[in-house]
Amino acid sequence: MNKEAYLNELKNALRHLSLQEQQAALSFCEEMLADRMEAGMTEEEAVAAMESPALMAEKLALDIKQPPRDAQSNPAVNQTQTDAENPNQWQKMQLKCAAAQLNHIDLQAGNLPIKIQLSKDDQVTLTYFTRPRNVYEARQEGDTLLLREIRTENSRSFFNFFFNFDLGTLPRPEITLEVPADLMANLKAATKNGAIALSGPQMLMHVELSTTNGGLALQNTKCISLDAHTTNGGVAASLVECRTALSLRTTNGGVAVSDCHSQAALTLSTTNGGVTVTNCTARDEMRVSSTNGGLKVQGLDAGALHLRTSNSSISGTVQGPQSQWQIESFTTNGKNSLPAFQQGAKPFSAHTTNSPIRITFS
Amino acid sequence: MDAQMKKGMLESCVLSMLLKGDSYGYLLIQQVSALMPISESTLYPVLRRLEAAGSLTVYSREHNGRLRKYYAITENGKQQIHAFLKEWETVNRVYAFIKDAAKEETHE
Incomplete structure (x- = not known):
């Protein structure tokens, strides 16, 4: 066969x-x-x-x-405590605030994933979880909504390891922030082992999302500026618009972005991973870079366009005509469809090594 | 071997391979097969489960003109390995006890 x-x-x-x-x-x-x-x-x-x-x-x-291991109880670990005493049992909490009073939202989630989505009313609702060994607290201080982990027993001391061990066999809860579409506030969300998803709000101001082990999934969002980064995890974004800088970064993970626009600079970068960019534009500079991963682009346009990678190909289409671009391209050991130098109005550079550059202008 | 035990063993086995460094499907099969024979139809569900549990992350990297998926262990994954080792301390104790009891039986 x-x-x-x-x-x-x-x-x-x-x-x-x-x-x-x-x-x-x-x-x-x-x-x-x-x-x-x-x-x-x-x-x-x-x-x-x-x-x-x-x-x-x-x-x-x-x-x-x-179901995956996560949601199943491992019979080898005896949970002889009742739910009430069980230091591993999460308790659901909720805090509501009026959207009009809020100017800042600052969530720090430790090891839980965060999901930001539209609310069904005109309030801001934060649903979070707490338990004796990871105490989370949400409070409103003036015009700021805060979520903090104020006590954690995830330390690696001998005692904690062997007596309070949490296999992660209980389903991991997700922190959910529901906001009205027209909420005008700065948003900062950070977690370590968990993904962050953002979808819906149209009037956010400065948005900063960061996670260490987890992906970023952003869609249908408008804000003034967005800076989202992760270390181990992919970044997926579609229909995101920023009035100033839009930056999506990861270290170990791919980047897949479509229909995103910035009225200033757009930066997409990864170290170990490919980048796929479709129908994105930036008024100023668009920089797409990877270290070990191919760049696949389609329909890009910007005030200045820079594509960078090494040991991988750069391929796809850029908004034409070719003559409007000031081109500077470089690769070794690979076919290059672009001229090494070409005069033009808008800077466009494409650099890689050991791989072809196949860019055409549509 | 009991299916649940084998599953847990396989998961921890794969994770400990990743401790040594990120790996990809074909390489993982070879690495694990050195210990116990494993096929892709066994490895794939294990990787799926580990990803769902947050014990590993997946990323793509271009290799010879195609995309290859690489797996990397997470903090959660390291904790899972420690949990496995702890569980098996109990298994070892019980095994030693049973072995001892059986020895006495055959000597009567």
């Missing part, structure tokens, strides 16, 4: 799963085949070395019926 036939059979076997699950499983197997072939096997040999698509589908179906 050849690779295409195998993947088609696999796709068919997985048809009962969600599109996302199908895609993920397919790309996993596709990678497996590609790696086997890179290791020297022929296409036939690589396919023969894989298990039947039916088996993959069966194992996945079993796994999906059984």
Whole structure:
């Protein structure tokens, strides 16, 4: 059987799963085949070395019926305390404020994910969780809404490790901030092991989102400025508009951005990961950079455009005509569709190494 | 071996491979197979579960003109390894006890 036939059979076997699950499983197997072939096997040999698509589908179906480890109680750990005494049991809390009074929101979440979305009324509602070993407190101080972890027992002392250990077997709660679409406030949200999602508000001022281990998912948001960064995690953004700087950064993770616009500078950067940018514009400078990852662009336009990576290709389309750009491009060991130098009005530079540059102007 | 135990073992096994450094699917299969034979249909659900539990993160990196998914361990993942080791201290104690009891039985 050849690779295409195998993947088609696999796709068919997985048809009962969600599109996302199908895609993920397919790309996993596709990678497996590609790696086997890179290791020297022929296409036939690589396919023969894989298990039947039916088996993959069966194992996945079993796994999906059984929810991920996170939500399941591990029988090896005895929880002999009642819920009330259990230092691991989260308690849900809620704080509501009038939107008109708020100018600042400052959330620091420790190890919980944060979700910011639109409220169904005209209030700001913060739903958070607290428990004896991670005490969270939310309060309004003047025009500021604060969330802080005021006590944490996640320390690594011998005592805490062996007597208060939390396997993460209980479902991890998510901090939810619901705001009216026209809330005019500065927003700062930070967490460590958790994703941050932002969707909806149209009149935020300065927004700063940061996480360490977790992805960033931003959509349909307007604000004055946005600075979102993560270390281990991907960044996905669509329909985000800023009046001043828009900056999305990650270290280990891909960046996928579409239909985002800045009236000043737009900066997208990652270290280990590819960047895909579609239909984004910036009035001033747009800088898209990676260190180990390909840049795939489509329909970009800016006052100045700079694409940077190394050991990976730069490909796609830029708003034309070509003659309006002042081009400066450089690569080694790779075809370059751009001229090394070209005079023009708007600066456009593309640098990489050991890879092709395939940019056309639409 | 009991299915639950094997699952937990596999998860911690994969995580401890990641402690040594980020890895990708094919390489992980080879690394784990050195200890216990494993196929992609077994590894994939393990990786899926670990990601859902926040024990690892996934990122893509271009390799020879295609995207390859790399896995990296998180703080949560390191905690999961410690939890596994702690659970097995109990297993070891119980094993030693049973072994001892069985030895006495055969010597009567």
